[in-house]
Amino acid sequence: MNKYTVYIALSILLIAVLPLSAQEVENLEKHPGYINLESIRIPKNAGKITDITLGPALLKIASMFRDSEDETGELIGKNLSGLLSIRVKSFEVRDSKGMKELEPMIARIQEQLNKDKWEHVVRVKEEDAFTNISVRYIKDKAVGFLLMTWDPKGEATFINVVGGIRLEDLAAMGLGLQGSAMDSLRKALKENY
Template sequence: MKDLSKYFAVIFFALLSLTFSQSKDFTKEPGYVDFGELSDFDFEESVTEVYLEENLLKMVAKLSKESEPEVADLIGGLKMIRVNAFEISDKNEAKILAKIEDINKKLENKDWLRIIRVKSKSETVYVYVKNGSDDKFHGLVVLAFDKPGEAAFVNIVGDINLEAIGKLNTKFNIPALGKIDSSSVDSKNNKGDKK
């Protein structure tokens, strides 16, 4: 009987690990953006990669429910958070800026709404949202370049309420999310240009 319970325990944990290890195909989600190949930039000393899928986000939401209910509600509606951040160097600066501009053009052509645009000699930031229903959006993209420092490519997929998005920055420290607040989107048709 003891051997039988051991087998059931092994099968249970194997099935549990399979459940959590199966990756969902997020490419079909309306808020998903393919940044293309970013491995050209990860040869520098400082590289940050974050990839959180729906199962893990739901677990974080449950754990945050009592202490931060608004953040928990926001995280609970998300399906994926992807962050790629790279140190900017003389070697990769031009390539990173070209990649940001390429993605910027693709988003404009795919009906994403730009809510923030900052451009100066040392800084370029684009923030886009994908229209959803009511006061929610299906996705958020942040493309940020801050010299000297780092460049970041961020994609958040799921139901997003911009009024609560700043709190997501405090939970996960996602680059450039601090620039977003509810005044960033006056209507779903603005272009959010800030120079």
């Protein structure tokens, strides 16, 4: 197969899968595992910034690899199959003013988690740094995952995964967790699954 055939095939695939209707976006926002991370405003003086949105269309494409003969493709496809959205916001907080701006936004998300009965799986506090991992269940199935970690002297990270979630796959991916936060996630999964 020449490279032009590959380009044409990929273009057709993207045209078929990528367009998101307003209905699909609205459905995602109404999904019980969805948390609106747009309410987290990145401070103007933030340092390093990572802002990633993988919506239903891109995740459908990635999940097509689950039957791949390639081991990496199969692992990616298996882990992403059933997911509707992955949203990541991560940035350096350079001063206490930036963290002060975040506090009410974080409090609103915490209120929503409590109101919607998300289960808090991991809570770690080390000095002034916090990590919270919460999971939303519907009929014993995980449909939403939220990681919030912030350190007033460094970085804030928010990750929302929406859809049919296998928590053991999330733990295998690591999600950038290190130290006691990752240990706590593994321990919680071992105890509950």
